[in-house]
Amino acid sequence: MRYVSTRGTAPVLSFEEAMLTGLARDGGLYLPETIPTLTAETIAGFRGKPYEDVAFEVMLPFIGDTFTNDEFREIIDAAYSGFGHAARAPLVQLGSNHFLLELFHGPTLAFKDFAMQLIGQLFQKALARSGQRVTIVGATSGDTGSAAIEAFRGLDAVDVFILFPDGRVSDVQRRQMTTPTESNVHALAVEGDFDTCQAAVKDMFNDFEFRDGVRLAGVNSINWARVLAQVVYYFTSSVSVGAPDRAVSFTVPTGNFGDIFAGYIAKQMGLPIEKLVIATNQNDILHRTLQTGAYTTEGVLPSISPSMDIQVSSNFERALFYAYDQQGSAVAEQMSALKDTGEFKISQGAYENLKDTYASGRVSEDETSAMIAQAKAKMGELLCPHSAVGVKVALDHQSATPMITLATAHPAKFPAAVEAASGLHPPLPDRMADLLEREERMTRVPGELAAIQSIIRERIAH
Numbered sequence: 001m002r003y004v005s006t007r008g009t010a011p012v013l014s015f016e017e018a019m020l021t022g023l024a025r026d027g028g029l030y031l032p033e034t035i036p037t038l039t040a041e042t043i044a045g046f047r048g049k050p051y052e053d054v055a056f057e058v059m060l061p062f063i064g065d066t067f068t069n070d071e072f073r074e075i076i077d078a079a080y081s082g083f084g085h086a087a088r089a090p091l092v093q094l095g096s097n098h099f100l101l102e103l104f105h106g107p108t109l110a111f112k113d114f115a116m117q118l119i120g121q122l123f124q125k126a127l128a129r130s131g132q133r134v135t136i137v138g139a140t141s142g143d144t145g146s147a148a149i150e151a152f153r154g155l156d157a158v159d160v161f162i163l164f165p166d167g168r169v170s171d172v173q174r175r176q177m178t179t180p181t182e183s184n185v186h187a188l189a190v191e192g193d194f195d196t197c198q199a200a201v202k203d204m205f206n207d208f209e210f211r212d213g214v215r216l217a218g219v220n221s222i223n224w225a226r227v228l229a230q231v232v233y234y235f236t237s238s239v240s241v242g243a244p245d246r247a248v249s250f251t252v253p254t255g256n257f258g259d260i261f262a263g264y265i266a267k268q269m270g271l272p273i274e275k276l277v278i279a280t281n282q283n284d285i286l287h288r289t290l291q292t293g294a295y296t297t298e299g300v301l302p303s304i305s306p307s308m309d310i311q312v313s314s315n316f317e318r319a320l321f322y323a324y325d326q327q328g329s330a331v332a333e334q335m336s337a338l339k340d341t342g343e344f345k346i347s348q349g350a351y352e353n354l355k356d357t358y359a360s361g362r363v364s365e366d367e368t369s370a371m372i373a374q375a376k377a378k379m380g381e382l383l384c385p386h387s388a389v390g391v392k393v394a395l396d397h398q399s400a401t402p403m404i405t406l407a408t409a410h411p412a413k414f415p416a417a418v419e420a421a422s423g424l425h426p427p428l429p430d431r432m433a434d435l436l437e438r439e440e441r442m443t444r445v446p447g448e449l450a451a452i453q454s455i456i457r458e459r460i461a462h
């Protein structure tokens, strides 16, 4: 399996190279040259199987000869062994034809663990074999950073630097990043918002001297291996509500478009997905894009669902690549317009393609709180604010097709917002009950590339 860039001019890579690289050298994102398909019989055979078995079958065609079958199976088993639920991604019914996919039973209580725990194991195996050392740098609006730190803490071949917007993540999110004691973990509190952090990471990858000098590796949601890990639960959940014999739809609380894009890959692999519904908070650039065909950035408004407080949605580039029938030059043109003017307009044909696959909805702050209260009272579910955004949009898109809404974080990760909305304080699971007492360790940095790069150089020199 070979991987190509969405902008068409970067070197073609193997799975291992694409995984270790992250961002392509032409600024694009890696995608498989062709998407393998599974037969209806194979998909039907997933019913009732352990999560790890399905993960192996769904991901194997994408990894080429990077690992032997036995190695890959070990990687998967190790990745999900620390989850707090035997099903890994259990499905609960909320109402008639409406289901909630709980993706928050991993070590940091958000769906990011599905990808990050796998990537930690993939990196460890690949680096141990080659004797290399890498520096992982990632930007986070909260959940990616804690999931990355949890996945890489203590690994010898890796230093991990996480940039998060100072003061704009929840206490639980921050503490998950600042309390690990391993010396290869570096939490950097950056002056600015998530887009400042994400731009700094992108600029570091585009600074080839720095990139090669520190052997930079990326694990942000642009990393193909992360998208791949997320494809699996579209299969496990769909088959338990009747796929492949009947179609299903998904509603996905969306920011950087990684999670929902994994649903698109599942669909291309043969899963009968009718609609993928984008759910946004008040930072609604993706909803506006779907409604108008124009992608126009505005400022970011902090919300009670902070992991979706984003205006530059990186993985949307992958959706555009397919909407433009895999023409890298068209994608490159749009991305350069975005860089120069803060917006681009999608051509009519590509816009129609997007609308065939995706629908969208936007949820205000008040509606989010009301949904948390309503879900508790009427459905018996205490939702995190992100999942509440998803459930609200899903209710607005109900049809005869079963709808699965992705619950992206545990309510205890966002206790203030959940308590304000419902009057209930969501307790942390026992295994992390002492988080609020552990000692914190972080470095404050200005939101400037040079300052951040010099801290990284200095730290890895030791």
Ligand SMILES: *Cc1c(COP(=O)(O)O)cnc(C)c1O
Residues within 6 Å of the ligand: 110, 111, 112, 143, 144, 221, 253, 254, 255, 256, 257, 258, 259, 260, 307, 308, 386, 408, 409
């Ligand atoms: C990251 C995150 C999202 C957004 O996911 P994307 O893949 O960036 O679209 C939604 N909810 C939570 C809790 C998250 O951590």
